[in-house]
Amino acid sequence: MDLERLLPLLIGAVFGALGWLVVGMYLSRRQNERQARSSARAVYFELVMNQIDIDVAASHGVYGTLRRGAFDRLLPELATWLEPDELETIVRAYMSHAGYDQAQRDEALPAAVKGVLLKRVLAEHEAASGVLRRRAFSAKEAARLTTTGAAARSEATVSAPAPTTGGRNG
Numbered sequence: 001m002d003l004e005r006l007l008p009l010l011i012g013a014v015f016g017a018l019g020w021l022v023v024g025m026y027l028s029r030r031q032n033e034r035q036a037r038s039s040a041r042a043v044y045f046e047l048v049m050n051q052i053d054i055d056v057a058a059s060h061g062v063y064g065t066l067r068r069g070a071f072d073r074l075l076p077e078l079a080t081w082l083e084p085d086e087l088e089t090i091v092r093a094y095m096s097h098a099g100y101d102q103a104q105r106d107e108a109l110p111a112a113v114k115g116v117l118l119k120r121v122l123a124e125h126e127a128a129s130g131v132l133r134r135r136a137f138s139a140k141e142a143a144r145l146t147t148t149g150a151a152a153r154s155e156a157t158v159s160a161p162a163p164t165t166g167g168r169n170g
Contacts, residue, residue: 039078039081040077040078044129044132047093050067058115066100093128097121133145
C-alpha cells in the first residue's frame with residue numbers, strides 16, 4: 001500500500017463522512033422544526049376555538065365544551081420546541097379549564113365570581129395563543145391572524161344581542 005495514496009483517501013473519507021453527518025443533522029433539524037411549528041399551529045387554533053367558547057360563556061352564560069385533543073396529542077413536540085416559560089403559559093391555559101368547568105357546573109357560585117373566573121380563563125387562553133402566534137407564524141401571517149380575529153370580535157360585538165344574566169347550557 002502506498003502512503004501517498006492512502007492519506008488522501010483517508011482525508012477524503014473523513015471529510016465525506018463529516019459532510020454527510022452535518023447535512024443529515026441539518027435536514028433532520030429542519031424537519032423537526034417544521035413538525036413542531038405545525039403542532040404549535042394546531043394547538044393555536046384549538047386555543048382560539050376555546051377562546052370563542054369562553055367569551056360566549058362570559059358574555060351570554062352559554063357554556064360550550066372546551067377542546068384539548070390537539071394539546072394532549074402534540075404536547076411532546078411543543079415541549080421540545082418551546083422555551084420552558086412559553087410552555088408553562090400554554091399549560092396554564094389548559095389547566096384553567098378546571099375553572100371553566102366549575103363555573104359551568106356550580107349553580108351556587110355567584111354570577112360575579114363566575115364572571116371573574118371566566119375572564120381569568122380567557123386571559124390565560126389569550127396569553128397562550130399570543131405565545132403560539134409569535135412562535136408558529138411569520139410576522140406577516142401573525143398580523144393577518146390578529147387583524148382577522150379583531151375584525152371578527154368587533155363584528156360579533158356589533159351584531160350580538162345584549163348579554164343575559166344567569167342561564168346555563170351545558
